[in-house]
Amino acid sequence: MNIVKRVFLIIFVVGFLSPFVLLGYYLIFFKYDITPLVEYNPSTTTRIYDKNGEKIANLFDKKHRYYASFEEIPPRAIEALVAIEDTTFFEHPGINIDAIFRAAIKVIRAGRAVEGASTITQQLVKNVLLTREKKLSRKIKEAIFAIKLELALTKEQILERYLNEIYFGHGYYGIKTAADGYFHKRLEELTLKEIAVLVGLPKAPSTYAPTKNYEMSMGRANRVISRMFTLGWIDDEAYQTALAEFPEVFDDTLTQNRAPFIVDEVTRRVVRKGISDIKTGGYEIYTTIDLRLQDAANRSLKSAYKMALERIEGYKVKEQKKLQEDPEFELSDVNTTLLNGALVSIDPKTGDILALVGSVDYKLSSYNRATQGRRQPGSAFKPFIYQVAVDLGYSGATDLVDIARTYKYEKDGEELKWQPKNYEKNYKGLISLREALIHSRNLATINLVNEIGLGQLLREFKKFGIENLPHDLSISLGTITLSPLELAKYYTSFANGGIQVEPYLISSIDKNANTIYIKSDVSRFITEPTQAYIMTTILRDVVNRGTGRRARARGIELAGKTGTTNNNIDGWFAGYSPTIETVVWFGNDDNTPMYKRETGGRIAGPAFSMFYKNVLRLYPQIQRKFKAPEGIIEVDINGKKEYFSEISKPPRAESEVNPEEELLF
Secondary structure, eight states: OHHHHHHHHHHHHHHHHHHHHHHHHHHHHSOOOOHHHHTOOOOBOEEEEOTTSOEEEEEOSSOEEOOOOGGGSOHHHHHHHHHHHOTTTTTSSSSOHHHHHHHHHHHHHHTSOOOOOOOHHHHHHHHHTSOOOOOHHHHHHHHHHHHHHHHHSOHHHHHHHHHHHSBOSTTEESHHHHHHHHHSOOGGGOOHHHHHHHHTSTTSHHHHOTTTOHHHHHHHHHHHHHHHHHTTSSOHHHHHHHHHOOOOOOOOOSSOOSOHHHHHHHHHHHHHTTOOOTTTBOEEEEESOOHHHHHHHHHHHHHHHHHHHHHHHHHHHHHHHHHHHOTTOOOOOOOGGGEEEEEEEEOTTTOBEEEEEOSSOTTTOOOOTTTTOOBOOGGGGHHHHHHHHHHTTOOTTOEEEEOOOOEEEEETTEEEEEOOOOTTSOOOEEEEHHHHHHTTOHHHHHHHHHHHOHHHHHHHHGGGTOOSOOSSGGGGGTOSOBOHHHHHHHHHHHHTTTEEEOOBSEEEEEETTEEEEEOOOOEEEOSOHHHHHHHHHHHHHHHHHSTTGGGOOTTSOOEEEEEEOGGGOEEEEEEEOSSOEEEEEEEETTSOOOOTTOOIIIIIHHHHHHHHHHHHHHOTTSOOSOOOOTTOEEEEETTEEEEEOSSSOOOOOOOOOOTTSOOOO
């Protein structure tokens, strides 16, 4: 009998000491580095916003996570979590001994694992410091890590880390991310039912995700609420209200990318500012974009593109008929698969980029032609030449010579000839400066450059800051290469009353509630407000009765200039209203000609027009008429209004002639 007692005693002692021996073994022979949780710094998602605070997109690397400090987390969320996951969380040292023994007894009875005993601290350890392998050794390590973590952190810190680290399904890491993704709400806006849905997710994120299994998710949430009621943590009214609620759930993409061209461009610009962790650093980037105008720009560009394809298809049908009538008729070689476009719109007073579209379809081509493409602006460049003339004292009434000339020049030792022509292939002889620009007369422009002097013109151009200008007469026809955004920058000289501004896309960048970047306005004086206004009146006539008639929009004054390069390779419209400036470009990506009838006015003008029609619909209170600055003199000449200033003086009135006086020849 004594032997039996001794055996039982030995077994009891061994059984009692074994866990401690095993624990000692793992403590001695394994390292337990809890630094990743003590110095917790997870990768966090960067958010990009438009000028009105609407979210444009999320940027993240592998895990989509918004970080929430403990102070941000609603007390109800803490109560709900503790109620369903770990009721004694605030009492235990990291492991719950009672729960472990209860789980062990159930395992022995069932012969398999039927109940876990992990505390919130252990769950956090398992997610960050350990693998998910189901071994006794891992459970022992988990317990040791949990105890060490409880000694290093406060309960509040552990909860903060848990609620930011745990996976909530649908690609959402952290409770703040899940609240935004599933409910489009900030944490403080969540209802008790929505909180219950979220804290019920970590047990089985895929199974209980409300976007996949709404009924199961609500059932799990109701169990959370019932547990809180049983514990006396909510009253009967809150209990019944929460059970009866069926919250709306959103099934969004993780990036929520509403403007991919903006996101790409923001990323490029942020990297250039030296920020290399844009996808993991948790920045809040505020842009100058107006999402409503961005959508309008997208629709306008795409509609104009479809109109062009239909129009060109119609031309092809007509050409086929001509070919049947005349076998020697040559069909146009047109490949519309390469046709594309871009649109950029800015506030010319502040430089804020309001909309930026780099192609007619981002899914087919993500190359941003608005910022990265460089093409010849053609006649859309002419207003800069005419502005120089106006600044030198010319006016809209000044006569220019519109006749053909042959220019001889030498290249590589060979004498060559240049014989520029007007688009209409006719000549006016004498034409007013206003009419020359309204109808985009090439020869009048070339003769104006000759009259000013190429050297003086280039010196005057320095004030615009335009680089890589050709030092020959081809400058008259806009042979420089510019991106649509660059052209928009230079056009602010007209749209902003003589002050050129630098366009901006990013207004500020915040991190951890600290502003690390804020834009600083850059501008340069170009000309007096009166001289810029004279140019605006001419460009307004371009839209009203010149080459830009297709750019008109009923109910608002618009000014601008068409641009068509040689062989119809590029089609532009650059212009502005009293408050918004817009540049549209169309062309083939390989620099081959578009269809021969596709001019800037025909292909780009309609996109410009549609955009401003949308502007009026979105912002009916917008300023609709240009205002003349002080110093403008309005004169009626032959039934038409002309505008003058102290610099561009009105022509002298002819002195009276005595009819009886003899005429001398």
